Amino acid sequence: MSTTLRHPGGEGDREGAVRVAVVSAGLRQPSSTQLLADRLAEGTRDALGDRDLQVHVTQVGLRTHAQDLTNMLLTGFAPPDLQTAIDHVVDADALIAVSPIFSGSYNGLFKSFFDVLDEDVLAGVPVLLAATAGTARHSLAIDHAMRPLFAYLNALALPTGVFAATDDFGSSSGVREDDVVAPLADRVRRATQELAEVVASRPRRAAHDPMALTASFEEMLRGRS
Amino acid sequence: MMQFGVFSVGDVTRDPTTGTMPTEHERIEAMVAIARKAEEVGLDVFASGEHHNPPFVPSSPTTLLGYVAARTERIVLSTATTLITTNDPVKIAEDYAMLQHLAQGRVDLIMGRGNTGPVYPWFGQDIRNGMQLAVENYALLHRLWREDVVDWEGRFRTPLQSFTSTPRPLDGVPPFVWHGSIRSPQIAEQAAYYGDGYFHNNIFWPVHHTKQMVELYRNRFEHHGHGRADQAIVGLGGQVFMRPRSQDAVREFRPYFDNAPVYGHGPSLEDFTAQTPLTVGSPQQVIDRYAEMRDHVGDYQRQLFLIDHAGLPLSTVLEQIEILGGEVVPVLRKELADGRPAHVPDAPTHAARVEAAGGPQDVTVYADVDGSLLGRADGTLHRQVEQPVGAR
Numbered sequence: 001m002s003t004t005l006r007h008p009g010g011e012g013d014r015e016g017a018v019r020v021a022v023v024s025a026g027l028r029q030p031s032s033t034q035l036l037a038d039r040l041a042e043g044t045r046d047a048l049g050d051r052d053l054q055v056h057v058t059q060v061g062l063r064t065h066a067q068d069l070t071n072m073l074l075t076g077f078a079p080p081d082l083q084t085a086i087d088h089v090v091d092a093d094a095l096i097a098v099s100p101i102f103s104g105s106y107n108g109l110f111k112s113f114f115d116v117l118d119e120d121v122l123a124g125v126p127v128l129l130a131a132t133a134g135t136a137r138h139s140l141a142i143d144h145a146m147r148p149l150f151a152y153l154n155a156l157a158l159p160t161g162v163f164a165a166t167d168d169f170g171s172s173s174g175v176r177e178d179d180v181v182a183p184l185a186d187r188v189r190r191a192t193q194e195l196a197e198v199v200a201s202r203p204r205r206a207a208h209d210p211m212a213l214t215a216s217f218e219e220m221l222r223g224r225s
Numbered sequence: 226m227m228q229f230g231v232f233s234v235g236d237v238t239r240d241p242t243t244g245t246m247p248t249e250h251e252r253i254e255a256m257v258a259i260a261r262k263a264e265e266v267g268l269d270v271f272a273s274g275e276h277h278n279p280p281f282v283p284s285s286p287t288t289l290l291g292y293v294a295a296r297t298e299r300i301v302l303s304t305a306t307t308l309i310t311t312n313d314p315v316k317i318a319e320d321y322a323m324l325q326h327l328a329q330g331r332v333d334l335i336m337g338r339g340n341t342g343p344v345y346p347w348f349g350q351d352i353r354n355g356m357q358l359a360v361e362n363y364a365l366l367h368r369l370w371r372e373d374v375v376d377w378e379g380r381f382r383t384p385l386q387s388f389t390s391t392p393r394p395l396d397g398v399p400p401f402v403w404h405g406s407i408r409s410p411q412i413a414e415q416a417a418y419y420g421d422g423y424f425h426n427n428i429f430w431p432v433h434h435t436k437q438m439v440e441l442y443r444n445r446f447e448h449h450g451h452g453r454a455d456q457a458i459v460g461l462g463g464q465v466f467m468r469p470r471s472q473d474a475v476r477e478f479r480p481y482f483d484n485a486p487v488y489g490h491g492p493s494l495e496d497f498t499a500q501t502p503l504t505v506g507s508p509q510q511v512i513d514r515y516a517e518m519r520d521h522v523g524d525y526q527r528q529l530f531l532i533d534h535a536g537l538p539l540s541t542v543l544e545q546i547e548i549l550g551g552e553v554v555p556v557l558r559k560e561l562a563d564g565r566p567a568h569v570p571d572a573p574t575h576a577a578r579v580e581a582a583g584g585p586q587d588v589t590v591y592a593d594v595d596g597s598l599l600g601r602a603d604g605t606l607h608r609q610v611e612q613p614v615g616a617r
Contacts, residue, residue: 071491074488075429075487077500213414
């Protein structure tokens, strides 16, 4: 094995494809949360493509990991399929995080996934926040609930969140005639452009290595770890 | 040669099949009975956990192990784990040196950081300093067992001037130390830096994770100049339940598994046995599973089994130890000795370590009549020994 000392903040690979992970916490199949996640993934692919960047998108539908997440909360380790999903997310250059809004916030499944990640694995990662709900009354949950979670994780949550109410899927403009809200497609375009711009300006991230030592033992003896 | 043994968390847990709950007194007596049975059937190691909250009884491991030492003759007494974070390293040095004398050297320790957050504040520490406490406290402990007089200053305890930890280690050789960590690479690095042992308690973890941690330790052991990577000293945990017919083992163990304090009401027994070293079945299935561990971590030195938890009655636990000693361990000893390269060290024992140090040495530090002069019988005094590279 080569040296295990890693220098934090080292430059990643600028050449390889941009890895985008899409986490969605929809519970039904089909799910409007997944529909929104797909649109955002597609928009991100296009926006990065416009900047001559190759994109590799991985969809992480949390519903299929629901049992494993509960088990991991109890045992502390990820069963194999969940571990694969976690690896995709923590190694991604950008994250699209989409949850249905339940009781004023992201759902429990969404939170469980971010609860089992190691500390700091999403630090500095650009995240596009998005949510769905039955009506537009829940739209501020992105800013009231999701944004603080990603602030805690030290992720770089982008300013534009995308909220889709059920009505948005049947409307080409705002929900009502006099609505000033831009159509869903426009909001998706704006948010994914924003994400692409940030991602394009940054180096690719180095893969997360849980075995990495960030200080020599002499440094640890002096109080660093 | 490898060592095989049992390690106990010391939990007081209701037997889910009968509703019976042992008293603390019964549980403490059971731990002694388990240790004695382990010696009787030819196992090499008994290790006790250290906990400071219900439902656990072993808050005072050296009291327990001192008593066990008096009731046994051969078995090595160890800890799983000693809280290097919240115990005063001076008291660890004193307590375990005392135990080492009383047990005629049959003592070693596994250091750990514990799994109960409030233990930090209960003992006046801050959990956010957990890693730094483990590093600093052990650095002091390491010196206290090797230097006759220590001057010391650190972040976490009162400074020491002219301090001599007594009794001095038996025969001039400190107890062997393993560093236990499930997922902190810094602790594997610590073990490697000192040339100490590394214990991976993998009972809740997939073997590919254990393999990564052990590999890191082995490579760093070599990096720090203690020998080749495959000469590093590795111990693993394990968890088994056996009956002659595997379907009987599964039927009997399932209610204990399903209601166990840690994994109960979570993964199925089938998933958990597939994903972790838990093996529920015939003795031969246990042999097959554990004979394979070295394919993942290399030839190793110590294998401990957890067998007395989740409310299993003492009579069942003693039967399990008999199966281990009678049918499983003799075969594993043979299979794991087969093909083991000659340069891979045996499990550390006091006798072997004394021999490697050039024979027993009395290192008693005497104070003269007016208390102003200290020294060994030969008039020397050991201060500030070289720092650890090669100082195993």
